[in-house]
Amino acid sequence: MNLMTNILLNVIIAFLIGSLLFGLQRKIMARIQGRPGPPIIQHLLHTLKFFIKESAFPYTAAMPFYIAITAMLSMIWVAAVIVGPVTGGSLLLIFGIYAVHKIVEHNAGSSSGSPYGKLSCVRAVYSAAAEVPLFAVLVIIYFKTGTMNITSLINYQAVHGPLLYAIPLAALMFFILILSKAPYSPFAITKGKDIVSGYETEHFGLLRGYLMMSESIAWYMLLWVFLTVFLGPISIPVYLIGMVVMSSIIAFINATTPLLNPNHSIMMQVTFAFVGIVGSFALLMI
Amino acid sequence: MDITILGSQIIGIIPLGDIVFYFTQFNLFMFATALAFTAIIAISKTETQVEAEFGKLGDRAVTVAKKEFKIRRFLAIICGLATAGAMITGDLFDFTLFVCLTGIVNIGIVGAVRQVDVLDAAYQYGLIAMMASLPLFGGAALILAATGTISLLAINTLAYTTPMMILGSILLFIGVAGETGVAPFFATKAEMFRTPGSPFLLIIHLSSLLILVRLIEILLIINKPF
Numbered sequence: 001m002n003l004m005t006n007i008l009l010n011v012i013i014a015f016l017i018g019s020l021l022f023g024l025q026r027k028i029m030a031r032i033q034g035r036p037g038p039p040i041i042q043h044l045l046h047t048l049k050f051f052i053k054e055s056a057f058p059y060t061a062a063m064p065f066y067i068a069i070t071a072m073l074s075m076i077w078v079a080a081v082i083v084g085p086v087t088g089g090s091l092l093l094i095f096g097i098y099a100v101h102k103i104v105e106h107n108a109g110s111s112s113g114s115p116y117g118k119l120s121c122v123r124a125v126y127s128a129a130a131e132v133p134l135f136a137v138l139v140i141i142y143f144k145t146g147t148m149n150i151t152s153l154i155n156y157q158a159v160h161g162p163l164l165y166a167i168p169l170a171a172l173m174f175f176i177l178i179l180s181k182a183p184y185s186p187f188a189i190t191k192g193k194d195i196v197s198g199y200e201t202e203h204f205g206l207l208r209g210y211l212m213m214s215e216s217i218a219w220y221m222l223l224w225v226f227l228t229v230f231l232g233p234i235s236i237p238v239y240l241i242g243m244v245v246m247s248s249i250i251a252f253i254n255a256t257t258p259l260l261n262p263n264h265s266i267m268m269q270v271t272f273a274f275v276g277i278v279g280s281f282a283l284l285m286i
Numbered sequence: 287m288d289i290t291i292l293g294s295q296i297i298g299i300i301p302l303g304d305i306v307f308y309f310t311q312f313n314l315f316m317f318a319t320a321l322a323f324t325a326i327i328a329i330s331k332t333e334t335q336v337e338a339e340f341g342k343l344g345d346r347a348v349t350v351a352k353k354e355f356k357i358r359r360f361l362a363i364i365c366g367l368a369t370a371g372a373m374i375t376g377d378l379f380d381f382t383l384f385v386c387l388t389g390i391v392n393i394g395i396v397g398a399v400r401q402v403d404v405l406d407a408a409y410q411y412g413l414i415a416m417m418a419s420l421p422l423f424g425g426a427a428l429i430l431a432a433t434g435t436i437s438l439l440a441i442n443t444l445a446y447t448t449p450m451m452i453l454g455s456i457l458l459f460i461g462v463a464g465e466t467g468v469a470p471f472f473a474t475k476a477e478m479f480r481t482p483g484s485p486f487l488l489i490i491h492l493s494s495l496l497i498l499v500r501l502i503e504i505l506l507i508i509n510k511p512f
Contacts, residue, residue: 060333060335060336062333064330065326065484068326090292090294092294092499095499096312096315096316100319103492106487110484110488113336114336115335118335121484132495142292142506148292148294149292
């Protein structure tokens with residue numbers, strides 16, 4: 001297949017599946033809480049709706065930074081799709097993309113001048129202190145396998161079996177990271193409803209559409225990285241089942257837990273990261 | 287070019303005497319990201335923060351004064367370029383110098399703000415950054431003493447890790463954590479971010495996280511798998 005077609009196809013798949021998984025999460029959460037909930041396709045329709053809505057820009061915003069930051073979020077997650085499913089490139093690069101995602105999350109909030117966005121921005125700085133160490137557990141994979149290349153990692157697992165069994169604590173830490181990025185998660189402090197929609201509060205129309213599209217792709221990519229890195233060579237149906245199962249488990253957790261206070265959220269994530277890193281190294285040494 | 291770093295093929299190197307820049311997919315992306323953000327910052331205005339007045343019903347607009355804007359933008363651009371340099375350098379000592387430079391200009395970016403709380407946070411960050419320069423350069427020196435080189439391409443070819451290299455790596459990590467103000471020093475930084483000037487605050491956050499990610503690559507090059 002032509003490379004450009006491959007990229008386009010994978011980005012569209014990531015967007016559609018990511019959006020539907022978000023819809024599924026909301027549906028499951030609603031049923032657990034005794035509500036009928038929106039249809040599964042709602043998140044996708046919601047995203048598409050923003051692309052045809054009129055765009056408005058706050059007069060207090062830092063231009064053109066306010067617009068560029070949204071474009072940057074879309075570009076980095078398209079880059080993640082290219083690095084991951086399309087080329088099977090460097091896992092370290094996906095780590096870098098995640099770090100840039102945290103930066104964009106931070107500045108999408110502060111660039112509008114809104115106090116809600118600003119609070120989200122400050123919380124994004126706090127949460128980066130916890131989420132980056134959680135993502136850093138992927139370095140454990142290097143100490144186990146000797147490579148950070150995704151294709152090589154798949155080949156390694158084809159010979160030695162899934163890394164999920166070899167380094168379970170690292171897998172758990174990565175799962176906590178994915179949980180942190182889910183809407184309504186106990187760790188989703190940057191988009192807590194106490195600050196309206198956090199860093200998205202002052203983004204309307206097309207810009208909001210791009211933000212939501214990027215989040216859907218990001219969700220798909222985080223699940224894809226987890227399944228690829230910890231389960232190894234699996235078929236497309238197993239990928240789909242894995243993504244649905246993980247999204248359902250996360251929906252159950254989100255439906256039954258409150259949003260944590262920012263300080264508690266960070267301390268809990270840092271504790272998980274500490275246990276994960278130290279525990280995984282201990283398991284590798286014995 | 288048949289050199290592999292952490293499973294990624296090197297795309298190219300730029301030898302400038304004993305300073306060597308190298309590019310893999312990872313380094314190229316990080317370098318391009320740092321430059322792209324620097325370019326956006328260079329052409330952006332700052333936002334106006336709208337804050338509620340205490341004890342009244344009115345709002346208050348907090349803006350960045352022109353004089354303050356100019357100096358902060360200049361320092362932000364320097365910070366962006368230093369971060370970009372740290373992403374592609376193949377020399378451990380150069381990396382520590384770039385990190386040190388970002389630490390200095392980060393303090394300057396917030397030090398130009400005329401708000402007592404922000405200046406207080408910048409002062410505390412400055413103290414940490416100064417103290418962190420000892421383990422930063424000490425770590426690099428220990429790695430040089432243990433391997434005989436500060437070239438990451440040369441260290442990449444070594445098949446062993448000695449206890450001295452591990453100690454050097456730990457010191458390097460502490461040094462970078464202090465210079466960039468990442469956890470456990472982020473609480474101070476979050477206070478600095480309450481001030482207006484979103485594009486300039488971005489570069490502080492960007493430099494910290496990108497340098498931290500690059501540091502992880504460097505530590506993985508120095509410390510071999512089990």
